[in-house]
Amino acid sequence: MIDIKYLREKPEEIKAKIKKREMDLDSIVDEILVVDAQKREQMGRIEAMKAEKNAASKQIPQIKKAGGDVSEIMAKMKEIGVLIADGESAIKELDDRQTDLLLSLPNLPDDDVCAGGKEQNEPVRYFGEKPQFSFPMKNHVELCEDLGMIDYQRGAKIAGAGSWIYRGWGSRLEWALLNFFINEHINDGFEFILPPHMLGYQCGYVAGQFPKFRDEVYWIQNPTSNDEKFMLPTAETALVNLHRDEIIPTEELPKKYIAYTPCYRREAGSYRSEERGMIRGHQFNKVEMVQYTEDDKSDIAFKELVEKAERLVQELGLHYRLSKLAAGDCSFSMARTYDIEVWIPSMEIYKEVSSASNARDYQARRGNVRYRGEDKKLHFAHTLNASGLATSRVIPAIVEQYQNEDGSVTVPEVLRPYMGIDVITK
RNA sequence: GGAGAGGUAUCGAAGCGGUCAUAACGAGGCGGUCUUGAAAACCGUUUGACGGAAACGUCACAUGGGUUCGAAUCCCAUCCUCUCCGCCA
Numbered sequence: 105m106i107d108i109k110y111l112r113e114k115p116e117e118i119k120a121k122i123k124k125r126e127m128d129l130d131s132i133v134d135e136i137l138v139v140d141a142q143k144r145e146q147m148g149r150i151e152a153m154k155a156e157k158n159a160a161s162k163q164i165p166q167i168k169k170a171g172g173d174v175s176e177i178m179a180k181m182k183e184i185g186v187l188i189a190d191g192e193s194a195i196k197e198l199d200d201r202q203t204d205l206l207l208s209l210p211n212l213p214d215d216d217v218c219a220g221g222k223e224q225n226e227p228v229r230y231f232g233e234k235p236q237f238s239f240p241m242k243n244h245v246e247l248c249e250d251l252g253m254i255d256y257q258r259g260a261k262i263a264g265a266g267s268w269i270y271r272g273w274g275s276r277l278e279w280a281l282l283n284f285f286i287n288e289h290i291n292d293g294f295e296f297i298l299p300p301h302m303l304g305y306q307c308g309y310v311a312g313q314f315p316k317f318r319d320e321v322y323w324i325q326n327p328t329s330n331d332e333k334f335m336l337p338t339a340e341t342a343l344v345n346l347h348r349d350e351i352i353p354t355e356e357l358p359k360k361y362i363a364y365t366p367c368y369r370r371e372a373g374s375y376r377s378e379e380r381g382m383i384r385g386h387q388f389n390k391v392e393m394v395q396y397t398e399d400d401k402s403d404i405a406f407k408e409l410v411e412k413a414e415r416l417v418q419e420l421g422l423h424y425r426l427s428k429l430a431a432g433d434c435s436f437s438m439a440r441t442y443d444i445e446v447w448i449p450s451m452e453i454y455k456e457v458s459s460a461s462n463a464r465d466y467q468a469r470r471g472n473v474r475y476r477g478e479d480k481k482l483h484f485a486h487t488l489n490a491s492g493l494a495t496s497r498v499i500p501a502i503v504e505q506y507q508n509e510d511g512s513v514t515v516p517e518v519l520r521p522y523m524g525i526d527v528i529t530k
Numbered sequence: 531g532g533a534g535a536g537g538u539a540u541c542g543a544a545g546c547g548g549u550c551a552u553a554a555c556g557a558g559g560c561g562g563u564c565u566u567g568a569a570a571a572c573c574g575u576u577u578g579a580c581g582g583a584a585a586c587g588u589c590a591c592a593u594g595g596g597u598u599c600g601a602a603u604c605c606c607a608u609c610c611u612c613u614c615c616g617c618c619a
Binding site: 150152162169184330351482 | 578580581582588
């Protein structure tokens with residue numbers, strides 16, 4: 105949520121920043137200004153009437169006590185009451201409208217984030233090199249099926265397209281990765297959270313997924329009651345709500361959390377044939393990092409998150425690149441995003457395994473997450489998140505980058521203690 | 531699922547139609563007196579949001595409605611917490 109005071113003062117600046125995202129929302133900004141002015145004008149009138157009514161209400165018991173007649177004043181207050189009620193419903197309408205409009209504005213990109221869409225993303229650095237194979241390379245779908253690691257057929261049979269089953273060494277590799285990630289984060293002082301997977305609407309609202317992206321998640325409805333929940337599309341949704349409506353004790357900042365959850369996404373209409381296998385599915389596993397910081401310290405946290413995510417990929421020995429996303433490719437709620445993209449040899453493409461973002465105060469405003477600053481005033485916290493990491497892109501990278509001529513896959517060294525073997529064979 | 535109790539500031543808690551909502555009382559925090567220092571004691575001070583250039587005003591007692599000239603207080607709905615009973619992994 106964008107600060108209405110900022111919008112009131114610098115509407116042109118906001119319009120320009122949104123344009124960097126390749127969105128033109130000038131008309132929305134203009135409408136907000138109009139609604140805002142109407143609302144304030146209306147509030148001034150109504151508050152004056154309320155002041156009059158409050159004063160009269162104070163007098164009534166005194167006049168009564170003195171034995172005076174209050175019927176006239178009461179009748180007058182009744183009239184004013186009707187006017188106030190009308191005015192208030194008008195204000196509420198304007199306020200609701202303004203909120204709707206404000207919610208439809210994305211976060212503003214940081215000044216150093218370049219304008220434009222995906223094609224303007226800038227690679228920041230590369231790690232390792234593209235592996236070369238002296239034999240005919242297999243893709244991860246073949247490798248995983250041949251080695252009995254992933255069962256795509258039965259996954260689709262029991263749950264539909266976009267669902268797969270880990271089995272045998274596939275499950276063991278998945279589990280090893282998750283444990284490896286979690287242990288690294290615990291060693292770095294992050295608190296390990298296992299949150300509920302079904303969340304209330306408010307969580308998606310605070311994270312910035314709702315109302316705009318309401319259709320992209322799975323909803324749980326119950327035939328015997330009206331309560332609705334949704335399956336979290338990322339643990340970020342749960343973690344950025346932990347301190348909703350709280351004043352976090354300043355000495356506890358920064359708060360550093362990680363959570364492991366499956367991520368449930370509808371991915372409606374997004375299937376592409378080159379994204380076979382486990383590149384894009386309705387459920388994938390991810391370890392997510394989230395930090396809450398003071399509003400002048402989120403840049404430090406951002407750097408830490410990017411470096412931590414990078415380190416995991418480095419330790420796995422995978423070739424990747426770090427990209428700084430252009431404004432138009434950053435998520436709706438985010439002021440800046442860096443992606444870590446791992447090399448998938450069969451696709452000859454870099455695929456995202458981690459996305460690190462700074463939401464600044466955008467989510468905290470929606471969730472009313474505050475702390476007391478040195479100036480003794482309440483400030484909105486900053487929230488940041490980064491995957492650390494999503495396994496569904498890591499496994500294809502591992503099996504493809506580590507494949508051997510005989511169809512076996514060498515286990516990355518850091519995972520061997522977790523798996524108890526050096527090579528996955530048939 | 532059934533029965534009951536409850537949700538008021540940082541915490542505990544009083545208030546149960548107006549004269550106690552900045553909100554009693556207690557604790558905590560901050561400042562001070564005393565002290566070599568600390569503790570104790572004592573004194574003072576401690577909500578946030580919105581509108582307004584300011585003066586000042588408005589709003590907030592879980593949430594949303596209603597009754598009333600006036601609601602923390604009465605009524606309705608919803609959410610949450612706790613206790614007991616039932617069912618269950």
